[in-house]
Amino acid sequence: MNTLLYLLARGLVAVIQLFSLPAVARLGRFFGQLAFRLDARHRCVVLENLTRCFGREKSPAEIFELARENFGRIGENYLCAIKTSAMTAAELKSHVEFTGIERLPQKSGDALLRNVVVAIGHFGNFELYARFHDVRPDYQCATTYRALNQPALNRLMQDLRGTSGCQYFERRADGPLLRAAMNEGGVILGLLADQSSKGLRAPFLGHDCNTGLAPAVLALRYEADLYSAICYRVAPAQWRLELGEKIPTHADGHPRPTEAIMRDVNLALEAAVRRDPANWFWVHRRWKN
Numbered sequence: 001m002n003t004l005l006y007l008l009a010r011g012l013v014a015v016i017q018l019f020s021l022p023a024v025a026r027l028g029r030f031f032g033q034l035a036f037r038l039d040a041r042h043r044c045v046v047l048e049n050l051t052r053c054f055g056r057e058k059s060p061a062e063i064f065e066l067a068r069e070n071f072g073r074i075g076e077n078y079l080c081a082i083k084t085s086a087m088t089a090a091e092l093k094s095h096v097e098f099t100g101i102e103r104l105p106q107k108s109g110d111a112l113l114r115n116v117v118v119a120i121g122h123f124g125n126f127e128l129y130a131r132f133h134d135v136r137p138d139y140q141c142a143t144t145y146r147a148l149n150q151p152a153l154n155r156l157m158q159d160l161r162g163t164s165g166c167q168y169f170e171r172r173a174d175g176p177l178l179r180a181a182m183n184e185g186g187v188i189l190g191l192l193a194d195q196s197s198k199g200l201r202a203p204f205l206g207h208d209c210n211t212g213l214a215p216a217v218l219a220l221r222y223e224a225d226l227y228s229a230i231c232y233r234v235a236p237a238q239w240r241l242e243l244g245e246k247i248p249t250h251a252d253g254h255p256r257p258t259e260a261i262m263r264d265v266n267l268a269l270e271a272a273v274r275r276d277p278a279n280w281f282w283v284h285r286r287w288k289n
Contacts (some may be wrong), residue, residue, distance in 0.1 A: 001231055002074035003152070005155055006152035006258065007209070009115050009152065009156050010159075012281045013082055013156070014240060015161065016079060016082050016083060016191050017082065017083055017086050019021050021080065021084070021087070021095060021237045022236060022237045024079050024082070024237070025076050025079070025080050025236040025237040026076075026236065027079060028075040028076040028077070028078060028079030028080060029072045029073075029075055029076040029236070030075070031075045031079070032071045032072040032073065032074050032075020032076060032077075032078075033058050033068060033071055033072045033075065035070050035071055035074075035075060036071035036072070037069070039071075042283045043067065043071070045282070045283055045284075046067045046070055046282040046283055047063065047064070047067050048288045049161040049282045049285075049286065049287070050063045050066055050067055050070075050277070050282060051063055052205075052207060052287060053205040053206060053207070053273075054066075055157070066277055066278055067282070069278040070277075070278045070280075070282050072171060072282075073124075073233060073278050073279060074281065074283070075184050076157070076233075077124055077125045077126070077233065078238065080125050080237060081125050081126075081127040081128075081160075082160065084125060084127065084128060085127060085160040085161065085163055085164065086160075086163060089131070089134040092134070093132065095237055095238055095239065096128060096131065096166075096239050096240075096241065097234075097239070097241070098132070098134075098135045098237075098240075098241050098243075099231075099238045099240060099241070099242045099243065100227075100242050100243030100244065101132075101135050101136060101243060102134060103245070103246060104116060104117065104139070104188075104225075104243070105225060110184030110214045111287075112184070112186065113138060113185050113186035113227060114140065114185065114186075114223075115182055115185055115186070115187045115188075115189065115222050115223070115224035115225075116139070116187070116188045116189070116224055116225050116226075116227065117191060117215050117218050117219040117222075117224045117226050117227075118132075118190045118191070118215075118226075118227050118228065118243070119186060119191060119215040119226065119227070119228045119229075119231045119247075119265045119268070119269070120190045120191065120192055120193065120194075120229050120230075120231075121192060121193060121194030121226070121230070121269050121272070121274070121280070121281075122192070122194055122195075122280065122281030123230050123231045123232065123279050123280055123281075124230075124232055124233040124239050124273060124279055125231055125233070125239055125266050126231055127161070127164075128231050128239055128241060129141075129143070129188070129229060129231060129241065130143065130161065130164040130165075130166035131164060131166075131241075132188055132190075132229075132241070133164075133165050133166065133188075136188070136233065138186065139186055139187065139188045140167060140181070140187050140188070140189075141164070141165065141166040141167070141188050141190065142165060142166060142168075142178070142181055142187050142188065142190070143167075143168060143169070143189065143190040143191065143192075143209070144166040144168070144169050144170070144171045144174075144178065144191065145168050145169070145170060145171065146170070146171050146172070147172075147173075148169050150161070154179055167181060169181075182218075182222045182224075183222075189218065189224070190229070191215045191218070192243065193211070193212060193214070193215050193228075193262075193266075193269065194269050194284075194286070195212075195284055195286065196209060196210045196284070196285065196288045197210055197211065197212030197214075198210060198212065198288055199211055199212045199213040199214075199262075200212075200213060200258075200259050200262055202262060202266055202285075203263075203266065204262050204266045204269070204270055204286065205270050205273060205274075207287050208287075209261050209286050209287045209288070210288060211265075211266060212262075213258045213259075213262055215261075215262065216249070216258040216261035216262050216263055216265070217258055219249050219261070220236055220249055220255050220258070220261075225246055225249075226246065226249050226261065226265075227240075227241075227243055227244055227245070227246055227247060228244040228247065228265060228268035228269060228272075229241060229244065230242050230244070230269075230272040231240065232272075232275075232279060233276075233279055234277060243258055244268050247261065247264050247265060247268070248264075249261055250259075276280065
């Protein structure tokens with residue numbers, strides 16, 4: 001059964017990858033807005049989240065239109081992620097712009113290239129975070145993931161991601177492998193920091209929510225520079241990946257509290273949401289009690 005499911009899904013992926021990227025973007029947007037009409041449960045989650053955060057700033061009609069646009073963007077980004085996973089750096093060059101890359105550390109002499117931890121979120125085509133290697137080939141991109149419960153779909157997901165050259169470490173099983181990679185130096189470790197996770201209750205868009213500490217903890221543990229990065233959708237099938245200013249992990253020569261570091265991370269991600277609200281993944285229940 002798993003093999004059949006894998007073959008069916010792989011066939012669907014192959015069909016999607018036959019089309020041009022702009023055509024895939026239009027198709028994904030159509031299915032996303034169709035889902036807005038049909039998926040009442042997730043539509044309610046998005047409307048509830050948007051009202052919580054923007055209810056005092058926007059009218060119900062504006063929030064409804066923002067929710068519909070958000071569904072269109074999600075469909076567009078999901079299908080585009082399938083297409084871009086098979087595209088080379090040269091093929092992506094006209095569709096993806098990287099800014100702020102000059103902020104990354106440069107190699108000095110015989111010393112190991114300094115590790116970097118990047119706090120990322122579900123913005124735009126977030127699978128493109130793995131392509132930082134395209135503009136800084138001296139770095140090895142890496143991230144963590146949680147394996148899907150369905151083995152066939154998990155295998156397909158890793159097949160798609162494997163073409164980027166990024167190293168993926170399963171959170172529950174690959175801890176020793178991640179440590180070994182970080183000890184070698186020259187790693188850009190992207191960690192999703194915008195989902196509800198145990199660790200800290202901190203404000204995000206005006207409301208407290210659970211915030212994981214992993215970006216701060218790993219940046220301190222491996223003496224890595226810490227940044228945020230956002231994937232902005234600037235037009236259909238066009239994205240800009242912006243590396244933010246370095247987030248300080250030390251003050252007066254001493255490590256800052258992880259809670260204080262993550263509050264700064266939340267502020268960086270919050271600014272990105274406010275800049276383009278439809279670009280974020282509102283279907284997630286970020287503000288759980």
